[in-house]
Amino acid sequence: AQSVTQLDSHVSVSEGTPVLLRCNYSSSYSPSLFWYVQHPNKGLQLLLKYTSAATLVKGINGFEAEFKKSETSFHLTKPSAHMSDAAEYFCVVSDHGTSYDKVIFGPGTSLSVIP
Amino acid sequence: EAGVTQFPSHSVIEKGQTVTLRCDPISGHDNLYWYRRVMGKEIKFLLHFVKESKQDESGMPNNRFLAERTGGTYSTLKVQPAELEDSGVYFCASSSTASARGIAKNIQYFGAGTRLSVL
Numbered sequence: 001a002q003s004v005t006q007l008d009s010h011v012s013v014s015e016g017t018p019v020l021l022r023c024n025y026s027s028s029y030s031p032s033l034f035w036y037v038q039h040p041n042k043g044l045q046l047l048l049k050y051t052s053a054a055t056l057v058k059g060i061n062g063f064e065a066e067f068k069k070s071e072t073s074f075h076l077t078k079p080s081a082h083m084s085d086a087a088e089y090f091c092v093v094s095d096h097g098t099s100y101d102k103v104i105f106g107p108g109t110s111l112s113v114i115p
Numbered sequence: 116e117a118g119v120t121q122f123p124s125h126s127v128i129e130k131g132q133t134v135t136l137r138c139d140p141i142s143g144h145d146n147l148y149w150y151r152r153v154m155g156k157e158i159k160f161l162l163h164f165v166k167e168s169k170q171d172e173s174g175m176p177n178n179r180f181l182a183e184r185t186g187g188t189y190s191t192l193k194v195q196p197a198e199l200e201d202s203g204v205y206f207c208a209s210s211s212t213a214s215a216r217g218i219a220k221n222i223q224y225f226g227a228g229t230r231l232s233v234l
Contacts, residue, residue: 034222036225041124041227042227043118043119043206043225043226043227043228044206044208044225044228045225046222046224049222090158102160102163102171103160103223104160105150105157105158105159106157107157108157108158
């Protein structure tokens with residue numbers, strides 16, 4: 001069975017400092033992993049995806065994530081936080097054991113950026 | 116290219132009433148998904164259409180929920196009668212093709228969601 005754990009429900013950082021949002025997963029198959037972001041009153045936007053190619057994935061807005069199979073992790077990082085990064089972030093695992101990409105969402109991490 | 120659009124953005128109804136949510140997927144996307152996030156809980160899968168057919172409706176909570184996708188284009192999700200615990204945000208997503216095993220060709224694009232409040 002697939003599952004996703006986001007270890008922090010809320011993270012607060014100062015503007016200009018690094019961001020680390022943690023994600024661990026369990027999967028019976030070789031997973032695809034995604035990070036989505038939701039800004040207030042907006043839809044879920046795809047930040048980046050891992051699909052069994054390079055383990056270090058670069059996404060939009062300066063975010064990147066590294067797939068570590070041995071640690072079953074897919075943490076999201078950014079070197080320098082910007083005020084516009086304040087949003088809720090979801091780690092998602094995709095199940096390839098079915099005929100389509102059924103996705104499982106993590107519980108979300110709310111990121112606050114302090115001026 | 117227009118994204119996934121959902122109507123209404125917010126709906127407030129009384130317990131026992133009926134509400135219909137609509138989702139217009141990205142043009143040409145055969146796959147359409149409904150998800151829901153109840154307050155304080157995780158985003159949960161409800162069901163999946165391939166064109167007009169229900170591929171997987173294992174996440175539908177009960178028979179008060181009815182989803183349709185007429186002609187394989189837009190989809191509606193009707194809740195009848197609505198209960199207090201149905202309150203939450205309902206997301207729709209669409210994707211273009213079924214994936215090959217091990218390769219996620221099927222990236223899901225999400226709408227802004229409909230916030231449903233049942234009073």
